[in-house]
Amino acid sequence: xxxxxxxxxxxxxxxxxxxxxxxxxxxxxxxxxxxxxxxxxxxxxxxxxxxxxxxxxxxxxxxxxxxxxxxxxxxxxxxxxxxxxxxxxxxxxxxxxxxxxxxxxxxxxxxxxxxxxxxxxxxxxxxxxxxxxxxxxxxxxxxxxxxxxxxxxxxxxxxxxxxxxxxxxxxxxxxxxxxxxxxxxxxxxxxxxxxxxxxxxxxxxxxxxxxxxxxxxxxxxxxxxxxxxxxxxxxxxxxxxxx
Amino acid sequence: xxxxxxxxxxxxxxxxxxxxxxxxxxxxxxxxxxxxxxxxxxxxxxxxxxxxxxxxxxxxxxxxxxxxxxxxxxxxxxxxxxxxxxxxxxxxxxxxxxxxxxxxxxxxxxxxxxxxxxxxxxxxxxxxxxxxxxxxxxxxxxxxxxxxxxxxxxxxxxxxxxxxxxxxxxxxxxxxxxxxxxxxxxxxxxxxxxxxxxxxxxxxxxxxxxxxxxxxxxxxxxxxxxxxxxxxxxxxxxxxxxxxxxxxxxxxxxxxxxxxxxxxxxxxxxxxxxxxxxxxxxxx
Numbered sequence: 001x002x003x004x005x006x007x008x009x010x011x012x013x014x015x016x017x018x019x020x021x022x023x024x025x026x027x028x029x030x031x032x033x034x035x036x037x038x039x040x041x042x043x044x045x046x047x048x049x050x051x052x053x054x055x056x057x058x059x060x061x062x063x064x065x066x067x068x069x070x071x072x073x074x075x076x077x078x079x080x081x082x083x084x085x086x087x088x089x090x091x092x093x094x095x096x097x098x099x100x101x102x103x104x105x106x107x108x109x110x111x112x113x114x115x116x117x118x119x120x121x122x123x124x125x126x127x128x129x130x131x132x133x134x135x136x137x138x139x140x141x142x143x144x145x146x147x148x149x150x151x152x153x154x155x156x157x158x159x160x161x162x163x164x165x166x167x168x169x170x171x172x173x174x175x176x177x178x179x180x181x182x183x184x185x186x187x188x189x190x191x192x193x194x195x196x197x198x199x200x201x202x203x204x205x206x207x208x209x210x211x212x213x214x215x216x217x218x219x220x221x222x223x224x225x226x227x228x229x230x231x232x233x234x235x236x237x238x239x240x241x242x243x
Numbered sequence: 244x245x246x247x248x249x250x251x252x253x254x255x256x257x258x259x260x261x262x263x264x265x266x267x268x269x270x271x272x273x274x275x276x277x278x279x280x281x282x283x284x285x286x287x288x289x290x291x292x293x294x295x296x297x298x299x300x301x302x303x304x305x306x307x308x309x310x311x312x313x314x315x316x317x318x319x320x321x322x323x324x325x326x327x328x329x330x331x332x333x334x335x336x337x338x339x340x341x342x343x344x345x346x347x348x349x350x351x352x353x354x355x356x357x358x359x360x361x362x363x364x365x366x367x368x369x370x371x372x373x374x375x376x377x378x379x380x381x382x383x384x385x386x387x388x389x390x391x392x393x394x395x396x397x398x399x400x401x402x403x404x405x406x407x408x409x410x411x412x413x414x415x416x417x418x419x420x421x422x423x424x425x426x427x428x429x430x431x432x433x434x435x436x437x438x439x440x441x442x443x444x445x446x447x448x449x450x451x452x453x454x455x456x457x458x459x460x461x462x463x464x465x466x467x468x469x470x471x472x473x474x475x476x477x478x479x480x481x482x483x484x485x486x487x488x489x490x491x492x493x494x495x496x497x498x499x500x501x502x503x504x505x506x507x508x509x510x511x512x513x514x515x516x517x518x519x520x521x522x523x524x525x526x527x
Contacts, residue, residue, distance in 0.1 A: 082348070085287075125290040
C-alpha cells in the first residue's frame, strides 16, 4: 500500500482520521501512536508560532483558551508559506466568526495590530529624510509633493480602544482602557516597532500619504493638525523621501 | 554542475545553532565557537534586527544556512518563490554551507512546519534527486542533505536509508549532513542497530555532523519511542555513537542543536566544549 502525501497530510490535520494504511511499527503492525508523533509535532509547532505572533490576544483570552483556539485555527488555516514569522494572517477574519470569542468584539482589531507590529519588525530598513528638507520647501511646493514613508509605517483604525488595550497588556501600570474608537500609527525608528495613538484625522492623512497621495490631497479633514502630524512622522524616522 | 567559488568551507570545529537571545553572549565569549548555524526561514524578512544581527555575526563567524522549509521530499514541484528566497540569502550572505532535509513539509500549497517522512523507492529517489539538482543549479553550490528522525516505517520502501542516500549522492553530487542523534532516534524507534547504520553510511560524502537532544516516550505496545525534540542535553549513548561515527569520518564540522527550552549560553557552550574534546579524539 503506497501512502500519498495527500493522505498523510489529511491524517495530520484531522485527528479523527485513522493513520494512513502502509505506515508501520517495527513489527510490521499498522502505526497509530507513531503517526500521532507527527500530528502532535505539527499542532504544537503551529500553536507555538501563533503564540509568538499574538502575545496580547493570548493575554486577553488566557493560555488555555488561546491553545484551544489555536488548535481550531491551525486546522482551518494551515500555513501557506514556510515563513512562520508571518503565520496568522487570517486571524482577524477568523476571530470575527469564532463563536467562543464573540464576547470580546475588539479581538479582531487587536489581531490586526499585532500582525502589523510583526510586519513592521521584519520590514526593510530605510534611510531617514533630514527634516530640513521639508523646511526648505516653499509652502506651495511642499503641498504639491509626496512623502515616501518607511516600509514599517502602518495605520490601524478601530471602533475600539486598541491603543489602550495594547498598552495595558504590554506596558506595566498603563491606564485602564476606556471604550472609545482609537487609531494607531506604527513606526520603527530603530529595530523595535512603536505604537502611537493618533486621532482619526491624522489616521486619514497618514493612510493617504502611505498610498502615495500628494500632501495637499491628504488634508481632507479640517480638524487635522498637520504640523503635529508631520512632526510625529519626522520625529519617528518615518519619512524617507520627499518627491 | 556547480562551481566551488564560495567562501571557505565550515571548519572541523564545534558550532552551535544560533538563537537571538544568545547574541550578546556569543559576541563577547572569549573562547568563541567555531561557527554558527542559522535557519534560513528566520531570515527571510526584508530587514530589521534579525538581518542586522546576522550581518554582524557573519563578519565574525563562518555561517551555515540550514533550510527547514524547502520540502525536498515533496511529491510535487519545489516552491519557486521559496527557492528564490533561498537564492537571495545565499547571494548576500555567501555562507560557508547550505543544507536541507530528506523530508517534506509542503503539500498542495499547505506548509505543515514539520519534517515529514517519505518512503524510499525508485520513484521517490528520482524525485528527490531532481529536486536536489534543481537546488544546486539555482544556488550554484553543492548542498548537504540531512538524514531524518524516523518514528515509523513505510511498507512500500525498497531501499535502506543509507543506500537511498548513497544513490542520491551518486546522482547529484550533493554532500550529506549526518545527524547522529537522528540515527540513534531512528534506530531505537525502528529496532535496528545505530552502529550498523553508521557502518553502512556513505561517510566519504559527509560534510557536517549534527548532535542534539531527544525526548523519551513509548508506543502503544510499550516499545521505546524517542522524539527528536532538540529541547534537552545530548544523552551519553549519543555521545558514544558520535565517537563511533568520528572514528569512521574523521573530524568534521560538528553542530550542537538546541531549539526548544533553549538554555543559558553557558550550558550550550559546555556542550560545544564536550564536542571539541570528541573531535580531538578524547572519548566524549
